[in-house]
Amino acid sequence: MQGWAGEIRLGDGVALFHGLAGDQHAHSHHAIQICAGGGIEVTADCGATVGAALAIPADLRHRLAPTSRPVMLAYLDPDSSAGQAVGALLAGRIGTLDDTVGERLAAMQRQAGPLRAWAVAAAAFPVLSPAGGRGPAGTVARVQAVMAAALDEPVWRPRDLARALDLSVDRLGRLFRAESGMQLRSWLKWQRLQAAIGLALNGEDLTRAAHGAGFADQAHLTRTMRATFGISPSSLFDRQRTVSFKPPA
Structure with a gap:
């Protein structure tokens, strides 16, 4: 059975994998998935779809x-x-995706890696580009500052962040969404996944990685990764070579 081998990069609400994808059973996950590489085949209840680049909606088996x-x-x-x-x-x-776009994606990911390929995708498919901020500037930075200052006991819950910023949870959520284009709870989930993957790939076992990233236990981390990406942490960490937390751009 082919295992996962390649590179992962995580950003705020975006994750990229570049390499050999492991064998997969039919599954669903909450993240929208875009696959590129030439000759991509995805099978769903409606049948098989083949193309140079395909987009799979959220929660579709x-x-x-x-x-x-x-x-x-x-x-x-x-x-x-x-x-x-x-x-x-x-x-x-x-x-x-349009054949021309798909071929460009496939060529770029072979020649320059996934970050450049994502830039090509964003240019060809503008809705993939991050939304411009529409709320008061600084909300995201203030949230990040609170989290960075709480090194001994990281802050992962919206109510704790709201208390630290002297805002109601609803008010903080509205400001954060307006500036970042993401729900605060979703953003925090991606932050926890980044932290857990980083800890695991730096040698921590999955239990310690889960606790260090604000998950209740290893099972909680596994459920969250499966629900988001359709894969378990253990299926990645045996083969994964490198990881970076720079957001795609």
Whole structure:
């Protein structure tokens, strides 16, 4: 059975994998997924779809056929502004990106890696680009500052952040959404996933990685990763080589 081998990069509401994708059973996950690499085949209840680059809507049960060639897999939070725009275009069905776009994506991910390929995708498919801030500037930075200052006991809950910033939970959520384009709870989930993956790939066992990232236990981390990406942490960390937390741009 082919295992996962490649590179992961996580950002706020976006994750990228570049490399060999492991064998997969039919599954669903909450993140919207874009697959590129040439000859991508995805099977769902409606049948098989083949293309150079495909987009899979959130929560659609599907199976990505294994390939011997490296692929780029992008996962997008469906509750973000960009995710909502992509989801509206897909309308619950697998979408095929224009052949020219798909070929450009495949070529770029082979030649320059996944970050450059994502830039090509964003240019060709504008709704993938992060939404511009519309709320009072500084809310995200203030949240990040509170989290950075709480090194001994990280702050992962919206109510704790709101208390530290002297705001109501609802008010903080509205300001954060307006500035970042993401729900605060969704953003915090992605932060916890980043932290857990970083800890695990730096040698921590999954229990310590889960606790260090604000999850109740290893099972909680596993459920969250499966629900978001359709894969378990243990299936990645045996083979994964590198990880970076720089957001795609």
